[in-house]
Amino acid sequence: MGIRIIYENNGFPVELSSERQLQSAVATGRLRPDTLVKTPAGDGQLVLCRAEDVPLLRPYFPLPSPGPPLPPEPSPAAGRDDRVPVPGQAAAGGVSAAAQRTAPPASADERSGDVATHPPVHARPSLPAGDGFFDFALLPLRRYAEFTGRSRRREYWSFLLLQLVAIIVGFLLIGESASAPLAVAFVVAMLALVVPNLAVAVRRLHDSDKSGWLLLVYFIPYVGWLVVLVLMLIEGTHGPNRYGGDPKSGNVADIFA
Numbered sequence: 288m289g290i291r292i293i294y295e296n297n298g299f300p301v302e303l304s305s306e307r308q309l310q311s312a313v314a315t316g317r318l319r320p321d322t323l324v325k326t327p328a329g330d331g332q333l334v335l336c337r338a339e340d341v342p343l344l345r346p347y348f349p350l351p352s353p354g355p356p357l358p359p360e361p362s363p364a365a366g367r368d369d370r371v372p373v374p375g376q377a378a379a380g381g382v383s384a385a386a387q388r389t390a391p392p393a394s395a396d397e398r399s400g401d402v403a404t405h406p407p408v409h410a411r412p413s414l415p416a417g418d419g420f421f422d423f424a425l426l427p428l429r430r431y432a433e434f435t436g437r438s439r440r441r442e443y444w445s446f447l448l449l450q451l452v453a454i455i456v457g458f459l460l461i462g463e464s465a466s467a468p469l470a471v472a473f474v475v476a477m478l479a480l481v482v483p484n485l486a487v488a489v490r491r492l493h494d495s496d497k498s499g500w501l502l503l504v505y506f507i508p509y510v511g512w513l514v515v516l517v518l519m520l521i522e523g524t525h526g527p528n529r530y531g532g533d534p535k536s537g538n539v540a541d542i543f544a
Contacts, residue, residue, distance in 0.1 A: 290343065293325040293333070294318065313347045320348050424449040427487040434499065438490035439523055439534040446487055450480060488515075493530035494523030 292303040303309050303318075312318035320339035328334045338344050424445035427438070457473045489499030501518060505511045526533050 291327055292318075292338075292341070292344065294322055294338075309344070309347055313344075318344075318347075420445055421449075427483040430486065430490075431483050432486055434486050434489045435493075436490055436531045437494040437523060437528075437534050438487050439494060440491070440520070442534070443487050443491045443519060446483070450484075488519070490530075491519055493528075494534065495521045496524045496528040496530065 290304055290306065290309065292309065294301055301312075301317075303312055309318070318324075318338055320337065322338045323335060324338050324341060324344075325333040325335050326341050326343070339348060423442045426442050427446045430436075430438075454477075457476075461470050461473060485502070488502055492499050492501055495518070497518065502515065505515045507514070523534070525535075
């Protein structure tokens with residue numbers, strides 16, 4: 288015998304006839320263990336009981352609780368309704384008012400027998416929630432080797448300014464202390480910043496809908512650096528482009544929106 292589960296939500300009958308529909312109804316909370324449902328009995332007649340009492344539905348509930356035995360099957364009689372009355376149910380038939388209050392309304396897809404599919408929700412990366420100078424200046428370090436997406440001018444130039452201050456302070460400390468280990472640590476730190484500098488420059492080009500390979504014009508003698516400087520100053524495109532959403536649509540935490 289195939290799957291056939293019928294229940295009512297706000298006066299609308301909902302029939303589930305496939306395993307996929309059952310999984311969707313349970314996952315969305317429309318079908319609960321205490322929901323009154325009708326299901327065919329051994330002789331093919333429909334009986335009314337709670338969902339947790341139906342053996343077919345028990346695997347779909349994470350913590351099935353034992354309930355009362357199945358209600359007795361109605362005796363065959365001409366013109367008699369095949370539903371078994373339960374306490375609190377209206378005489379005109381259907382699901383009781385208490386069950387209607389506890390069961391959420393059925394969607395239009397379930398009424399038509401289709402199951403709506405929803406795209407998966409992906410969690411955003413953990414980023415600073417503010418939009419101050421250090422939030423943008425440190426953002427390229429959080430996106431260390433990320434060569435995809437977009438970066439606004441504020442992120443690029445804040446990072447560059449922070450590096451300039453760090454370089455000046457580093458040279459002053461090395462000059463005063465004349466410490467070889469400090470000089471080595473400074474050189475290692477500068478080499479570690481090569482990757483985030485390249486990544487943020489590529490994302491800056493993406494922001495104006497340009498390919499990151501344009502950074503290669505830097506190697507053109509005399510004018511290459513000037514071309515790259517102009518490209519870094521160009522305002523990004525308004526709204527989404529082929530490289531992602533507009534980073535100006537929110538604060539730093541919304542940069543991937």
